[in-house]
Amino acid sequence: MGEWHGGTLVGFDLETTGTEPAESRIVTAALVEVAAGEVRSRRGWLADPGTAIPEQAAAIHGISTERAAAEGRPAAEVAEEVAAALVAHWRAGAVVVAYNAAFDLTLLSAELARYGLPSLADRLGGAETGPVVDPLTIDRAVDRYRRGKRTLEAVCGVYGVTLDGAHEAGADALAAVQVARAIAARHRGVAELTPSALHAEQTRWYAHWARDFQSYLRRQGTPDAHIDPSWPLRTAVPTPAR
Numbered sequence: 001m002g003e004w005h006g007g008t009l010v011g012f013d014l015e016t017t018g019t020e021p022a023e024s025r026i027v028t029a030a031l032v033e034v035a036a037g038e039v040r041s042r043r044g045w046l047a048d049p050g051t052a053i054p055e056q057a058a059a060i061h062g063i064s065t066e067r068a069a070a071e072g073r074p075a076a077e078v079a080e081e082v083a084a085a086l087v088a089h090w091r092a093g094a095v096v097v098a099y100n101a102a103f104d105l106t107l108l109s110a111e112l113a114r115y116g117l118p119s120l121a122d123r124l125g126g127a128e129t130g131p132v133v134d135p136l137t138i139d140r141a142v143d144r145y146r147r148g149k150r151t152l153e154a155v156c157g158v159y160g161v162t163l164d165g166a167h168e169a170g171a172d173a174l175a176a177v178q179v180a181r182a183i184a185a186r187h188r189g190v191a192e193l194t195p196s197a198l199h200a201e202q203t204r205w206y207a208h209w210a211r212d213f214q215s216y217l218r219r220q221g222t223p224d225a226h227i228d229p230s231w232p233l234r235t236a237v238p239t240p241a242r
Contacts, residue, residue, distance in 0.1 A: 004195045005184035008035045008094040009133070011173030012086065014104045015061035017053050021107035021234065025049030026075060027063050029082045030169035033094070034177045043085060044170050048072035061167045076115035083112055087123040090130070095195050099152045099176040101134035101232040102206065109233055120233075131195035132232045134202055135179040141205040142187045155179055159186070206231035 011032040018024035029045040046068065053065045072078075086096060086108075098104045105120070112119055120129045139155055148154060156163040156175055159182035165171035184191035193201065210229035217225035228234040 003184065003191045004095055004133070004193070004198065005181045005191055006036065008033065008040075008089075008092075009177045009180065010034070010086075010089045010094045010096050011175075011177040012096050012098045012101075012104060013169045013173040013176065014107060015063065015167060015169050015172075016107060017049055017051065017057050019103075021103055022110050024107055025051055026078055026082075026107065026111055027053060027057070027061060027068055027072075028169040029078060030173045031082070031085055031089070032170060032173040032177065033089070034174070037181070039174065042170055045078045045082060046072045047075045047078040049075050061169075075111065076117065079108065079111040079115060080117055082108060083117070083120060083123060087120065090124065095131050095133055097133045097135065097173075097177045097180045098232075099134065099155075099172065099179070100136045101132050102137075102228075102230070102234050105129065105132070105232050106234040128199075129233060131199040132202070133180050133195075133198065134206075134232065135176055135183055137202045137206045137209070137231065138180075138183055138187075138190060138198075140209050141201075142183065142190060152176065152179070159183060203231050 011030070011034065013030050014026055015028040016024040016026055026047045027049055028047070031043045032039060033041040046063070048068050053063060053068060058064050089096060109120060121127070135155065136150060139150065152172055152175060153163055153166050156179060159179050161175055161178040161182055163171060163175045190198065207229035210227040214225055214227040
């Protein structure tokens with residue numbers, strides 16, 4: 001049986017209205033299927049989030065409120081189609097790759113709840129969401145003491161991956177897959193795990209990172225700081241749909 005990074009990997013990325021997954025909305029989404037290192041398919045969505053896109057967010061991903069309203073599809077339809085596509089890939093045996101998966105999957109889950117749509121777990125018959133590979137979580141664990149930023153762009157530089165068009169959902173989704181493959185090539189212990197075992201390890205690694213980061217913030221003068229240790233889904237209560 002081949003190692004997971006040589007099989008079918010599906011890059012997943014969202015560009016959104018903000019940084020809080022319980023409150024932010026989907027603006028663009030992408031799924032990029034890669035098999036044996038070659039792109040097999042790409043899907044992309046532009047949503048009308050039904051709310052204003054802050055200028056700071058628009059400056060990052062390039063989608064204005066006006067464009068989303070004019071060209072985007074209803075957010076509920078986009079959330080439904082993205083969730084259905086993800087679940088279809090999981091049922092087909094693919095591994096979903098998302099950089100900072102706890103943000104993207106939590107936000108998608110909040111959107112599904114916001115519009116009264118079935119959750120990812122419901123669509124999977126109650127099974128755990130996954131398997132998921134999060135290059136951010138893995139990189140933090142296997143190269144814990146490396147200095148510098150851990151943004152996708154920065155980590156692409158560490159692993160020799162070219163990122164064309166950062167903050168465009170399709171480009172970021174593909175880059176996440178390429179970084180995941182590069183990490184596996186460099187760290188044999190990661191490559192040799194089964195997808196389910198790697199998923200379980202990431203759950204532990206993320207919880208460890210969350211505890212450490214929370215302790216750091218509290219030492220720095222934020223005594224009430226709380227970092228949710230759950231992965232790949234945080235606890236998020238969505239704001240109601242209008």
